[in-house]
Amino acid sequence: MDFNYSDEQKLLIDSVERFIQDDYGFDTRRAILKSDEGFRRDLWQKFGELGWLAVPFAEEDGGLGGTPVETMIIMESFGRGLVVEPYLSTVVLAGGLLRAGGTPAQRETVLPDLMAGGLIVAVGYAEPTSRFNLADVSTTATATGGGYVLKGRKSVVLHGPMADKVIVSARTSGGQRDEAGITLFLVDAGAAGVTRQDYPTVDGLRASELVLDGVAVGADAVVGEVGSGFLLLEKAVDEATAAICAEAVGAMEVLHKATLEYARTRVQFGQPIGRFQVIQHRLVDMYIAYEQAKSLAIMANLKLDAPREERRRAVSAAKVQIGKSARFVGQQAVQLHGGMGMTDELNVGHYFKRLTMIETLFGNTDYHLKRYAA
Amino acid sequence: MDLSFSAEDLAFQREVRAFVAENYPADIKAHFDAGLEPRKADFVRWQKILFEKGWVAPAWPQQYGGTGWTPTQRYIFQEELGAANTPGIIPFGLSMVGPVIYTFGSEEQKKRFLPGILSSDVWWCQGYSEPGSGSDLASLKTKAVRQGDKYIVNGSKTWTTMAQWADWIFCLVRTDSSVKQQEGISFLLFDMKSPGITVRPIITMDGGHEVNECFFDNVEVPAENLIGQEGQGWTYAKFLLGHERSGIAAVARSKRGIAKLKQIANAELSDGRPLIEDQDYRRKLAELEIDLTALEYTELRTLARESQGKGPGPESSILKIKGTEIQQAITELAVEAAGYYGFAFNHRAMNGSNEPVVGPAATAFAAPAYFNMRKTSIYGGSNEIQKNIIAKMVLGL
Numbered sequence: 160m161d162f163n164y165s166d167e168q169k170l171l172i173d174s175v176e177r178f179i180q181d182d183y184g185f186d187t188r189r190a191i192l193k194s195d196e197g198f199r200r201d202l203w204q205k206f207g208e209l210g211w212l213a214v215p216f217a218e219e220d221g222g223l224g225g226t227p228v229e230t231m232i233i234m235e236s237f238g239r240g241l242v243v244e245p246y247l248s249t250v251v252l253a254g255g256l257l258r259a260g261g262t263p264a265q266r267e268t269v270l271p272d273l274m275a276g277g278l279i280v281a282v283g284y285a286e287p288t289s290r291f292n293l294a295d296v297s298t299t300a301t302a303t304g305g306g307y308v309l310k311g312r313k314s315v316v317l318h319g320p321m322a323d324k325v326i327v328s329a330r331t332s333g334g335q336r337d338e339a340g341i342t343l344f345l346v347d348a349g350a351a352g353v354t355r356q357d358y359p360t361v362d363g364l365r366a367s368e369l370v371l372d373g374v375a376v377g378a379d380a381v382v383g384e385v386g387s388g389f390l391l392l393e394k395a396v397d398e399a400t401a402a403i404c405a406e407a408v409g410a411m412e413v414l415h416k417a418t419l420e421y422a423r424t425r426v427q428f429g430q431p432i433g434r435f436q437v438i439q440h441r442l443v444d445m446y447i448a449y450e451q452a453k454s455l456a457i458m459a460n461l462k463l464d465a466p467r468e469e470r471r472r473a474v475s476a477a478k479v480q481i482g483k484s485a486r487f488v489g490q491q492a493v494q495l496h497g498g499m500g501m502t503d504e505l506n507v508g509h510y511f512k513r514l515t516m517i518e519t520l521f522g523n524t525d526y527h528l529k530r531y532a533a
Numbered sequence: 534m535d536l537s538f539s540a541e542d543l544a545f546q547r548e549v550r551a552f553v554a555e556n557y558p559a560d561i562k563a564h565f566d567a568g569l570e571p572r573k574a575d576f577v578r579w580q581k582i583l584f585e586k587g588w589v590a591p592a593w594p595q596q597y598g599g600t601g602w603t604p605t606q607r608y609i610f611q612e613e614l615g616a617a618n619t620p621g622i623i624p625f626g627l628s629m630v631g632p633v634i635y636t637f638g639s640e641e642q643k644k645r646f647l648p649g650i651l652s653s654d655v656w657w658c659q660g661y662s663e664p665g666s667g668s669d670l671a672s673l674k675t676k677a678v679r680q681g682d683k684y685i686v687n688g689s690k691t692w693t694t695m696a697q698w699a700d701w702i703f704c705l706v707r708t709d710s711s712v713k714q715q716e717g718i719s720f721l722l723f724d725m726k727s728p729g730i731t732v733r734p735i736i737t738m739d740g741g742h743e744v745n746e747c748f749f750d751n752v753e754v755p756a757e758n759l760i761g762q763e764g765q766g767w768t769y770a771k772f773l774l775g776h777e778r779s780g781i782a783a784v785a786r787s788k789r790g791i792a793k794l795k796q797i798a799n800a801e802l803s804d805g806r807p808l809i810e811d812q813d814y815r816r817k818l819a820e821l822e823i824d825l826t827a828l829e830y831t832e833l834r835t836l837a838r839e840s841q842g843k844g845p846g847p848e849s850s851i852l853k854i855k856g857t858e859i860q861q862a863i864t865e866l867a868v869e870a871a872g873y874y875g876f877a878f879n880h881r882a883m884n885g886s887n888e889p890v891v892g893p894a895a896t897a898f899a900a901p902a903y904f905n906m907r908k909t910s911i912y913g914g915s916n917e918i919q920k921n922i923i924a925k926m927v928l929g930l
């Protein structure tokens with residue numbers, strides 16, 4: 160049994176943490192949120208230079224051959240810093256799909272640029288009525304001669320506005336909620352027939368509604384096998400879910416520490432509010448919620464390469480615990496900061512908002528409870 | 534025991550319902566139903582409609598413009614307004630400073646201030662909290678020094694709701710630092726246009742602007758604007774807090790909130806079926822409804838005690854705690870129902886621009902509403918403070 164990080168992993172932690180401390184202060188993030196682009200391309204390229212974008216990719220693809228633990232380390236630190244750059248979409252989610260299902264040609268043309276910070280890829284897996292069911296796909300891909308024509312709509316595509324390419328799920332056969340018959344396509348964001356409605360999200364990211372109106376792609380756009388995209392997508396989304404669990408752990412850690420510090424220093428009735436026993440117990444409950452979440456986030460990240468059933472259960476267990484912990488820690492952090500906790504100026508509300516969205520992202524607590532129990 | 538309304542009560546209910554149906558302006562209703570940012574003009578217009586009918590201040594004594602209704606009638610009235618989703622009565626004039634003025638103010642002050650409060654021509658804000666004094670209000674530091682026939686006020690207030698709209702502020706100020714904290718506080722009214730006042734907006738995490746910081750730099754306040762006696766402000770403030778808490782259960786509004794949740798859950802799909810058929814969601818909705826029913830009957834019991842002449846006791850803290858928990862839980866379930874479309878930040882649409890919202894209109898503002906409602910367990914005496922009150926005053930701990 161060993162929960163320790165290797166020396167190399169410790170170096171990675173140091174490098175990401177140093178970046179968050181030195182280059183990603185709260186004011187920097189605030190400026191990024193206000194900018195038109197909604198992210199910093201120069202920072203993104205720096206991520207590339209530091210090798211963070213190459214972490215999960217195989218060495219023969221030019222990557223660093225990292226394990227999910229390295230991704231977990233990065234995401235946990237990004238959670239501490241509330242990083243809004245498209246790591247989750249491009250490296251974890253799209254990267255996961257390309258690693259497992261990309262053709263040699265796709266890997267050769269896309270991955271080097273992606274790892275260098277030059278190419279951003281988003282993933283469109285949800286539709287207006289699909290909720291969290293990845294198999295609920297009505298977007299169609301009709302075979303025509305050498306390729307396909309895509310028609311449909313993808314909703315809330317995270318990091319869509321800044322994406323150069325988007326991987327979308329579409330139906331090549333089967334009924335609306337069949338797992339079989341789903342195919343993944345790598346599409347240029349600027350391809351003819353693609354229209355986007357871009358908007359900010361409540362937690363400071365950017366997203367798009369993507370309309371595919373007769374978008375013609377070649378057969379070389381297929382990621383994975385025709386009709387078997389579901390399992391590929393499910394695994395990548397499980398990996399991404401484990402990654403946001405780690406992100407949530409980082410965010411909860413900051414909130415808990417900030418609230419603890421506030422309770423030590425905020426004086427009411429002639430003493431720090433942390434002297435009131437009810438506040439002490441609340442802080443203890445927040446701490447327990449955080450530790451429990453951290454435990455299952457680690458467990459899930461270690462089981463990403465386990466057989467499908469085991470992986471699914473581990474990821475769902477973690478997501479349920481994270482959902483409950485994140486809600487409790489987030490709400491209590493706001494509550495114990497009193498009026499200050501309600502303000503846009505203080506970072507607390509921003510962590511709370513990100514945690515709230517993580518609770519929903521890739522399936523909320525109810526969804527994962529059902530998947531776990533099934 | 535009899536839980537039914539009398540024939541007169543039922544007739545009264547019909548009268549109120551008919552009045553609201555005929556007089557609640559459709560454009561204000563549309564604005565509020567959509568969950569858009571509230572506008573001052575809407576509040577004023579609706580309150581004036583109620584004023585003209587003589588119904589704007591049901592709780593006031595008749596001699597000052599009240600209705601003479603029984604507590605049950607007042608309850609029915611609240612229910613009907615809540616069910617129709619009318620703008621809430623802004624409490625600062627009508628529920629807070631008004632009662633203080635007619636109870637403790639001079640004849641002159643009553644004549645001067647009450648008409649503007651009733652007609653909603655003069656808007657008030659509440660200057661209690663300070664950066665260092667929130668839950669421990671009695672530690673407030675804003676100073677008022679008497680100089681001849683005026684007070685010179687220096688200091689700052691914070692979290693002042695709608696100060697950006699207000700004409701006047703009622704303020705707790707320290708007039709004596711040499712006595713026990715509670716004894717050196719006075720209750721002052723002053724014009725927000727007085728020289729030396731700066732109002733700075735505080736933006737809350739949902740992106741809205743409802744609270745402000747207020748800075749007072751040598752603000753001159755005529756001594757005639759002192760309510761009651763110097764040093765007695767704490768007594769008046771406590772009296773006012775009792776008024777602030779009544780109505781805080783918001784049962785009627787929460788009923789409407791639950792009805793809206795059901796509408797949303799009928800429209801949103803999960804695996805191709807309405808979300809309302811999802812067992813987990815259904816159970817949570819049912820539990821919430823039962824919680825609300827319990828609160829409703831707790832409130833009715835409080836009301837019955839009041840009809841028998843016993844004022845709302847510290848038990849009203851139950852209404853504050855449960856009422857706010859339920860309001861918050863409703864917004865939580867709305868976020869759950871919204872799913873991914875809860876992510877979209879439709880900020881400009883919320884502020885009334887013509888921009889179309891992303892996703893279903895019914896869930897477009899679910900997340901900001903959820904973030905905003907976190908305030909309810911913080912303000913009006915935080916829920917922790919309410920529990921301290923119950924522990925001490927009710928349970929004798």
Ligand SMILES: Cc1cc2nc3c(=O)[nH]c(=O)nc-3n(C[C@H](O)[C@H](O)[C@H](O)COP(=O)(O)OP(=O)(O)OC[C@H]3O[C@@H](n4cnc5c(N)ncnc54)[C@H](O)[C@@H]3O)c2cc1C
Nearest residue numbers: 494495497498659661662667668692693694908912915917
């Ligand atoms: C949206 C909003 C609108 C408001 N509008 C107004 C307004 O119009 N006018 C006005 O004057 N004020 C207003 N307030 C201020 C509000 O009344 C205060 O925020 C509230 O009293 C809490 O004070 P605080 O924020 O300083 O928190 P603190 O008093 O610092 O409390 C911090 C935390 O400690 C807890 N705590 C404090 N003391 C104890 C204790 N003894 N035992 C256990 N727990 C304790 C609190 O419950 C809270 O969780 C508003 C606040 C908000 C958020």
